[in-house]
Amino acid sequence: MGKAQEVSPLAPARLPDLPPVEGVRLAAAEAGIRYKGRRDVMLALFSEGTTVAGVFTRSRCPSAPVEWCRARLGGGIARALVVNSGNANAFTGMRGRAAVEATARAAAEAAGCRPEEVFLASTGVIGEPLDPTPFERVLKHLAAEAVPDGFADASAAIMTTDTFPKRASATIELDGVAVTINAIAKGAGMIAPDMATMLSFVFTDAPITAPVLQAVLAEAVETTFNCTTVDGDTSTSDTLLAFATGKAAARGLAPMREVTDPRVTRFRNVLTSLLAELAQLVARDGEGATKFITVEVTGAESDASARRIGLSIANSPLVKTAIAGEDANWGRVVMAVGKAGEPADRDRLSIWFGDIRVAADGERDPAYDEAAVSAYMKAREIGIRVDLGLGRGRARVWTCDLTHGYISVNADYRS
């Protein structure tokens, strides 16, 4: 893993600077967990009264930090977040649990809170015991050094095979009060080489109760991170946590306590946009990616059905290799629709590459022009649209192509 990677050709030209979020301070340090010469641990401290919500991997073999967070979420309160890269602390048995507990204790001591108020995430190798000593060594310093504008360092410290840090920010006015939402993420695939995990953390000064924040987060994830795939491999450690300090209340914003509150809808819409931005950045940083692909499915029996069909297309190695080869091989899209196990009627199916309809009513479009489609396939960003002609269900899924680069990152690094 030592070898430096080129930045993905699909990376955005510039990354946004994230403003402070009142009640949040961050710091990152070099703890030497696996990498040399780079920061690999971040600490975020939250002011008293910060609420928390989380969404985690559905894996039956979750990591120790995922189990810890799940168990602590019921409290609804967070005072610190500790994240490390280099070791996932997954499939590490009793020792893994002990490492999480030791780290939570050390962070609690440094932050002046209870261990139950500390949230943790780890990303890196699976199955290697994680020594808590480096955390114990650095956490006190990190707590002393934490600053409001530490988001850039934090977003870099959590990277594994990512080729660029991922962050996004928005400010909205609710009842005339400015509320900030910052979000950072890591992931270069649902899972990267040895480096399990998609992690994302949201920080806001909105005053919002934990149950409402949980409902908003769960809904926002459905059309964003859950519509992103690089290789279809689900990590043992996927973690999305949102922290709300509530500091905007002091500036006159009444707390949001009900999901039916219209301000919650606005908050959710902005949060969804931010997560969509990060989800797309994850696909843009997919291992070996040379093309960013948006799959749009319309006319399905339901939104859920549309998403499953979209993911079947986005996960198909044959669709992804065809796009890598700039090959307008829409037959493979037919195949992927057919194998999704969802309602579909071959004779109502239409397919577009970009704006060019290539297939309609169960056969090749009569106006099909191979040259036009081939020219389109040379673009960096490819859109595939499928209309099933059955109902009103729709979904949008983001992915990248499957290239020699993916094989190199995942197979060659030992040789």
Add this chain to the structure above:
Amino acid sequence: MGKAQEVSPLAPARLPDLPPVEGVRLAAAEAGIRYKGRRDVMLALFSEGTTVAGVFTRSRCPSAPVEWCRARLGGGIARALVVNSGNANAFTGMRGRAAVEATARAAAEAAGCRPEEVFLASTGVIGEPLDPTPFERVLKHLAAEAVPDGFADASAAIMTTDTFPKRASATIELDGVAVTINAIAKGAGMIAPDMATMLSFVFTDAPITAPVLQAVLAEAVETTFNCTTVDGDTSTSDTLLAFATGKAAARGLAPMREVTDPRVTRFRNVLTSLLAELAQLVARDGEGATKFITVEVTGAESDASARRIGLSIANSPLVKTAIAGEDANWGRVVMAVGKAGEPADRDRLSIWFGDIRVAADGERDPAYDEAAVSAYMKAREIGIRVDLGLGRGRARVWTCDLTHGYISVNADYRS
């Protein structure tokens, strides 16, 4: 597709010669459907009274020949089989259906039977109209030339990206009468580049009714072809057909009319072995394959659950690339078990690479020796065993690794 491919390094040292099956005659010809300079159409003729059974793709976008065969299977009678490579006749709308009907008519005329007694399969490009004229031109000659020892030519004519033909044979004694079962297959992936389809055909002189043959075939496919994967992509055209001429009856073998007949059990066991042999050949000819992988799952809640977990491992790009890289990355096996969506308890999970236990009881085996496992990973044939510690369900799944060769075959061939 014109470029000649090297024979897979996993191909068997020699291919068996198939003996004649009484009541079956075969021939192959160059019809120029897509390939130049090779045979691309085969015809098999069956004696009167031949029964037929079939299992087909579950794709919602099946090819025109699959629809034809499904509709004709009720009759239970077959007199001819026509298979072509180079064009799948899938997603070809009304023209596809018309092409199937025209070919069935031409074959029926050549064979002296009714079109309803003709079975068809096509493999190749999806979405390109299939012109029936070449069939009409060659079928009469093929019928005249068909011979009992035409299996070698037939197994070669149905190849697409296969690097070697796939065939297997067995003779069993039932009530002292020798019965022959021959089987051929093609497929270099569930689906190959542009070349959808796993096709397999079984020929026997056993006297067995169509319903019993159907039951036997459906059961045999479960633990064989349905436990094989190259890339997890299911074709629009997967077809397995079995033809039983019943000619062994003239040699004193009473017809098999009941699935409870103990002779049927023996017949099914032999047929299952043959299909297992072919299924493994398909994985050995997987596009770009350099390692043949057997995944064994034990201790699952049920056989079906074990198979789904086995397929989750066998389909994981990260597991497959790790094996290509000769990397004993068992953490990826944990990941694939966790994402399968099947009952699993991380803390009861054990994993072996070959005979070496690498993980047990939810963590790395205390005796783990990286050097020993790394040495094992250099073998051509890799065994992964997972025990879930939950129940008695078990399954065995065959696959191959994911290499640069797969990307080259599927992405590079236009460049």
